Amino acid sequence: MARYPGLTLRVLASGPPAMGPGKAALISHIERTGSISGAARAMGMSYRRAWQLVEALNDSFDEPVVVTAIGGRRGGGAQVTAFGLELVKIYRRMEDRASAAITADLRWFARRQRKPARSGTSTR
Amino acid sequence: MARYPGLTLRVLASGPPAMGPGKAALISHIERTGSISGAARAMGMSYRRAWQLVEALNDSFDEPVVVTAIGGRRGGGAQVTAFGLELVKIYRRMEDRASAAITADLRWFARRQRKPARSGTSTR
């Protein structure tokens, strides 16, 4: 799920994150499957949660990220807007750039992280 | 608290984040106050939580980040190790670099984020 091991990038608005790895993945899955429920299934996520994320996305920006349709041939569906696609594209680019900017430091971290398997190390 | 508005950087190990803005701030406060409890107070954080974060930090790396002393003149205290100081320094550098690498994109986000005050916008 994490495209760049060791890095998590979150874009904040005022308050809760407007964009992060989870939402980016969700949008891509919606684009691919044509529905929120399909994306949720593909990601092993509850429909409720997926729907809430879509709602949060649409609330976060001027333009809608995902538009939905109720009823119809396939029961309805969801479609990623051009804006939504651009959103993901730019987010991915941010991941690329941020990752590239800190690869050296990430290696520093990786080098001194303790890897041992966890057992009863911490609490006493 | 967020040094770079719009950006949150988290460094992941295997599982929970090994380093993030909260831990970085905590370390700095420990360095300044000389104790975990002092840092917790300064940050409006419960001692329990602060102590847990310190424990997590020390468990995350080869070398200790914070060393503690029990009892004594001032009841004990905590000290940030040289490694801990380097850890923060490098983390801050990562923030700098990542931030610089995506400022243009962050502006793109800022430009189309919806700012309106929240009321009953979302749920219906």
Place this chain on the structure above:
DNA sequence: CGGCGCTATATTCAACTGGATATAACGAAA
């Protein structure tokens, strides 16, 4: 016109999280 699949939404419940609180241990200093 009935069924299907999906959006939309409410409700309930379990798990997790973190705060509040209490207490023990500790060791230097008064």
Place this chain on the structure above:
DNA sequence: TTTCGTTATATCCAGTTGAATATAGCGCCG
């Protein structure tokens, strides 16, 4: 030897989160 502030830890409780479940509404298509 008493006092003091801190580390270290357990216990309890409230708030939050998200999963599970249920249900309604919708519109095309057979």
